[in-house]
Amino acid sequence: MTFTPYLVPAASVVWEQEIKKSRFITYLAHTPDxxxxxxxxxxxxAxxxxxxxxxxxxVAGAPNDSQALGFSDDGEPTGTAGKPMLAVLQGAGIGEITAVVVRYFGGIKLGTGGLVRAYGSSVNGALAELSTTEKxxxxxxxxxxDYSDMAQLENLFTQSGAHWEQLDYGVMVSGVLRVDIRLLNSLAQQIxxxxxxxxxxxxLTD
Structure with a gap:
């Protein structure tokens, strides 16, 4: 599991270009898995x-997660569409992102090199319009x-940016906190x- 924050799309993007009468309509979206x-x-x-x-x-996870990758040429010659699209996404260093390029054929064949450039540039063009946020x-x-310890603990949680995922008030206060994983061990020690x-x-590891 990666501990380092990474960029994810903040909003979807649609971008279009025409190459030799073929329309290439590119969609980018945040897809967590x-x-x-x-x-x-x-x-x-559809x-x-x-x-x-x-x-x-x-790239359905962190940018460097090789287990979370996928691509499809969807009828284009093998290696001319999905792979160059994926290469551009990986080069951008953005995680949890999907690109779809819709092509309307314009009657003029682009050749394998032309297709690679067309699909790669389509994703590049859309990425130039993409806003991102840090995950x-x-x-x-x-x-x-004990309830008597909660006031000073809540101050500590606020300082560290921790927040409750689950909280129960019984004989004692119990629950599960979420915090930046890089602060996990130091927060446990401070508590x-x-x-x-x-x-x-x-x-918790699950």
């Missing part, structure tokens, strides 16, 4: 049922505390120190 990527690809296919090709590429990778801490060892925060 492979299932979301496949749903998005099918949505664009929106343009009369197009000859709906080529796609996705913080969070870890989780489980803890239980222990601030309460003289009365509260032990346990990292």
């Amino acid at each position: 492979a299932d979301a990527a496949k749903v998005f690809i099918e949505q664009i296919r 929106e343009y049922p009369d197009a000859r090709h709906h080529c796609s590429a996705f 913080i990778i969070e870890g989780r801490l489980a803890l239980s505390a 222990k120190d601030r309460t003289q060892g009365r509260v032990i925060a346990r990292p």
